[in-house]
Each structure stands twice: as structure tokens, then as C-alpha cells.
Amino acid sequence: MSAAVSFSLQLPLHGPAGPYTMQVEGTVAAGHTLALYGPSGAGKTSLLRMLCGLTTPAAGWLQVGDARWFDAERQAHVPAQARHIGVQMQQPALFPHLNALQQLRFAGASHAEAHLLLDMMELSTLAGSKPARLSGGQQQRLALARALARKAPLLLLDEPLSAQDSALRLRLQDRLREQQRAHGFTLIVASHEPAEIVRLADEVWQLDGGQIVARGTPAERLLQGAPHGTVIAQEQDGRVLVIAIGGGVLRMRAPAGADCLPGTRMAIDATRLLP
Amino acid sequence: MLMDWQPLLLTLRLAALVTLVLLLIGIPLAGWLALTRSRAKPVVEALLAMPLVLPPSVLGFYLLLAFSPHNALGAWLLQVFGLKLVFSFAGLMVASVLFSLPFMVQPLQAGFETLPTSLIDAAHTLGKGYWTILLRVLLPNARGALLAGSVLAFAHTVGEFGVVLMIGGNIPGVTRVVSIAIYDEVESLNYAAAHGQAAVLVALSFAVVICLYLAKSRRRLKA
Numbered sequence: 001m002s003a004a005v006s007f008s009l010q011l012p013l014h015g016p017a018g019p020y021t022m023q024v025e026g027t028v029a030a031g032h033t034l035a036l037y038g039p040s041g042a043g044k045t046s047l048l049r050m051l052c053g054l055t056t057p058a059a060g061w062l063q064v065g066d067a068r069w070f071d072a073e074r075q076a077h078v079p080a081q082a083r084h085i086g087v088q089m090q091q092p093a094l095f096p097h098l099n100a101l102q103q104l105r106f107a108g109a110s111h112a113e114a115h116l117l118l119d120m121m122e123l124s125t126l127a128g129s130k131p132a133r134l135s136g137g138q139q140q141r142l143a144l145a146r147a148l149a150r151k152a153p154l155l156l157l158d159e160p161l162s163a164q165d166s167a168l169r170l171r172l173q174d175r176l177r178e179q180q181r182a183h184g185f186t187l188i189v190a191s192h193e194p195a196e197i198v199r200l201a202d203e204v205w206q207l208d209g210g211q212i213v214a215r216g217t218p219a220e221r222l223l224q225g226a227p228h229g230t231v232i233a234q235e236q237d238g239r240v241l242v243i244a245i246g247g248g249v250l251r252m253r254a255p256a257g258a259d260c261l262p263g264t265r266m267a268i269d270a271t272r273l274l275p
Numbered sequence: 276m277l278m279d280w281q282p283l284l285l286t287l288r289l290a291a292l293v294t295l296v297l298l299l300i301g302i303p304l305a306g307w308l309a310l311t312r313s314r315a316k317p318v319v320e321a322l323l324a325m326p327l328v329l330p331p332s333v334l335g336f337y338l339l340l341a342f343s344p345h346n347a348l349g350a351w352l353l354q355v356f357g358l359k360l361v362f363s364f365a366g367l368m369v370a371s372v373l374f375s376l377p378f379m380v381q382p383l384q385a386g387f388e389t390l391p392t393s394l395i396d397a398a399h400t401l402g403k404g405y406w407t408i409l410l411r412v413l414l415p416n417a418r419g420a421l422l423a424g425s426v427l428a429f430a431h432t433v434g435e436f437g438v439v440l441m442i443g444g445n446i447p448g449v450t451r452v453v454s455i456a457i458y459d460e461v462e463s464l465n466y467a468a469a470h471g472q473a474a475v476l477v478a479l480s481f482a483v484v485i486c487l488y489l490a491k492s493r494r495r496l497k498a
Contacts, residue, residue: 080399093397097415107401
């Protein structure tokens with residue numbers, strides 16, 4: 001159950017420096033994970049909204065599997081409700097009148113599937129709770145479970161784990177990968193966490209000003225041959241450092257008072273390593 | 276002197292039926308107005324608001340003309356459905372539904388539009404169409420607006436005068452609603468009878484409106 005995604009899309013946008021046109025094109029292989037990486041306003045969310053049908057592009061086309069979901073020349077536009085997709089936007093957008101279990105049932109999960117998803121998101125004790133009773137992190141996990149409940153060939157996630165603490169985030173990344181291996185869906189995820197991208201993605205596109213400015217594997221794009229010990233990113237207000245090591249990364253608690261800006265090099269301290 | 280309850284009972288029957296019909300028409304219409312991006316939306320909204328700005332006698336006059344068997348629509352209704360809408364209870368209902376439509380639709384539309392668009396977007400990405408979104412997302416989250424629309428439509432139908440007089444006349448037991456009955460009693464200088472009916476109407480209206488505000492404050496406390 002997976003679908004290749006190909007597109008060439010244009011969308012007029014307004015930025016702080018005035019109007020500009022977003023122009024993106026590319027292909028994501030079936031069953032692969034593409035990470036969209038870039039600063040705020042780069043166009044990550046706009047691209048996801050065009051892919052799921054909530055925003056209509058000004059020009060271009062979008063092909064998912066055998067289906068043409070959008071084609072400006074042929075005036076074809078499959079509306080969002082007719083696209084079989086799982087979507088989690090930055091706002092959890094949970095329905096206030098439904099409890100956690102009902103949210104998943106509404107998305108199409110059977111009773112048993114809904115309980116499995118709640119277990120997977122560590123929400124099983126909150127099955128009867130409505131969104132107002134859930135914390136921001138719990139709401140975000142429920143929104144992710146709801147996207148998975150669609151059992152769709154294409155999953156679109158916008159900063160899906162940004163509100164989770166680091167240990168839980170790692171567990172959820174692993175479970176997301178397990179789900180992908182089991183069901184084979186194609187995943188497109190917007191993230192500004194290099195460590196998350198390295199763990200999840202097969203490919204990363206770097207967006208800036210509505211254009212794809214670089215493409216490659218996470219190791220190529222985010223580590224960019226960074227020497228052993230280079231700080232790639234800071235997490236949790238600088239308390240945790242993501243450090244390049246070989247072709248991957250590790251996470252380490254930042255030493256007090258040290259200059260830990262991205263690009264600087266750190267000595268790896270085994271006593272400070274995080275899972 | 277015994278009070279004549281017939282106009283009051285007729286009015287309550289009319290208001291209840293009109294509210295029911297308005298719920299059936301108003302909910303989908305308000306949902307469409309809240310969700311649509313159609314360019315026709317302002318035109319539909321303006322048409323719906325006409326009863327708010329027109330003198331009731333103007334609306335009643337045109338409905339009387341339209342429903343008259345001497346005109347095309349009235350003749351067609353009589354021929355095809357055997358339906359005579361002038362000076363009949365059915366005509367009173369149709370006129371009241373048209374006249375009270377904005378009182379049902381506007382609170383409902385406002386209630387639907389206060390819901391974040393992200394909820395509607397989420398429902399769309401879950402594969403839900405218009406009717407599912409209306410009945411399972413919008414309505415359960417706009418119960419206050421539903422109650423307000425129902426109470427306003429009911430109360431407005433109870434209090435209408437100009438339209439019902441034009442389209443229904445004053446036939447006892449058929450179209451003689453309580454507002455017309457009170458007017459008749461005052462015309463006949465029968466103030467005691469007018470007082471009786473008017474006092475019941477005041478009490479009834481107050482009871483309906485206080486129920487609305489009590490429900491509203493209970494909802495606010497729960498939230």
C-alpha cells in the first residue's frame with residue numbers, strides 16, 4: 001500500500017519581503033520518506049497543503065500512484081476529501097466533542113485498530129478523554145494516530161513530534177518507521193530537527209523562499225561531510241546537542257558554559273550521551 | 276368571562292411546525308453558507324436578510340400576490356398539488372417559514388463560522404464530505420447556536436402580525452393567531468380579553484427567552 005508522488009506545482013505566496021511565487025517539482029519513490037527541511041516561511045507547510053488538496057496551486061500538476069490529483073491545464077482537481085491520505089498538520093485540529101478513541105474511529109479505524117494506535121502513541125489510559133483534557137504533547141500524538149488511522153498510501157506530516165520530549169520522540173520515530181515498514185506508505189514530513197530527519201528520512205529537500213535549494217540524503221545535506229564532532233543542531237533550548245559522527249549523528253547533553261553553536265566542534269563525552 | 280384559548284393554541288402549533296421546518300431547511304443552508312467559497316454567497320445572504328429589513332406587510336403583500344390562484348404560481352400550486360396558500364394554515368406556514376428564515380439561519384451560520392477552519396480542513400483530509408461535516412462536526416459543536424436559532428425562530432413566529440394578516444386574513448381556528456386576536460379585541464374596545472391574551476403571550480415569551488439564557492449560562496459554566 002504505497003504510492004509514488006510526482007509533482008510540479010506553483011503557488012503565489014506573500015512573505016515579509018513581499019509577494020513571491022513558490023515553485024517546486026520532484027518525485028518521491030513509493031514507500032520512501034522525504035523530509036522537507038528549511039526555515040520558517042520556506043514553504044514546507046504550503047507544499048504539504050497543496051499535496052493534500054487544502055490549497056489549490058496556481059499552476060502545475062500532481063500525480064499520486066496512477067491518479068492525477070491536480071492538473072491545471074486539464075482543469076482537474078481532486079478535492080481533499082477524495083484523496084486517500086493521512087494528514088497531520090501543525091495544529092492538532094482535534095474535534096472538541098469526540099474523545100481520543102472516537103477521534104480514531106471517526107478517521108476510519110476499527111475499535112481494535114484504534115486501541116492499538118492509542119497504545120502505540122502511549123495514550124491508552126486516555127482513550128475516553130476529550131481534547132480539552134489532553135496536554136499539547138498528547139494532542140499532537142493523538143493527531144498523529146488519527147493520520148495513521150486512515151491506512152492511506154501517502155502520509156503527510158507537518159512537524160509531527162515537535163511537542164514531545166526527547167526520549168518519547170525517539171520512541172515515536174522508531175514506531176513510525178515500524179509502521180512504514182509494515183504498511184509501506186510513502187511519507188512526506190516537514191521538520192526543522194536535523195536529528196529527526198536523519199532518523200526518519202531517505203531523502204531530504206531543503207526549501208528556502210518557496211524553492212527547493214538542495215536535495216540529497218540526510219547525511220549529504222545535513223551533515224555535508226561535517227567532520228567528526230561537529231555540532232549539527234541544538235535542541236531543547238541548547239541543552240541537547242546533535243553531533244555529527246561518521247555518517248550519522250548522536251545526541252549529547254551540552255556541557256555547561258561551552259560554546260555549542262552549530263558548526264563548532266565538540267569533544268565527545270561518553271558520560272553525557274543520550275539515547 | 277372565559278378566555279378564548281383557540282388563537283393561542285393555533286399560534287403555538289404554527290410556531291412549533293415552523294420551527295421544525297426551519298430546522299430542516301436552516302441547518303443545511305447555514306452549513307452551506309459557512310463552508311462555501313461560492314461567489315453566490317453574498318447574494319444568498321442578502322436574500323435571506325430581506326425579511327429583517329422589509330416591513331412585514333410588504334413581504335405579506337407580495338406573498339399574497341404570488342400565492343393568489345389568479346397568478347401563475349398560485350394557479351400552478353392549486354392545479355398540481357391542490358394547494359391553496361392564501362387564507363389557509365398551509366399558506367400561513369409557508370409565509371412564516373420565509374419570514375423567520377434569517378432568525379434560524381444567521382445564528383446557526385455564526386455558530387458554524389466560529390469553529391476553527393482547521394477542524395473543517397481536518398475533516399476533509401479524513402475523507403468526509405459536506406453532510407458528514409455538517410452533521411458530525413459542525414452541529415455537535417454549535418449546540419448553543421442551534422438552541423438560539425430555534426428559540427428566536429419560534430418566538431418570532433409567535434409575535435408576527437403583518438405577514439400573517441396579509442396572507443392568512445382572520446379566520447377563527449384556521450388563521451386567527453394570537454397577535455391578530457389581540458388586535459381584534461382592542462379594535463372592539465374589549466380590553467379585558469386583550470389583556471388576558473397579551474399577558475399569556477408576555478409570560479410565554481419571557482419563559483422561552485429565560486430558558487435560552489439559562490441554557491447559555493449553564494454551557495458557559497460547563498466550559
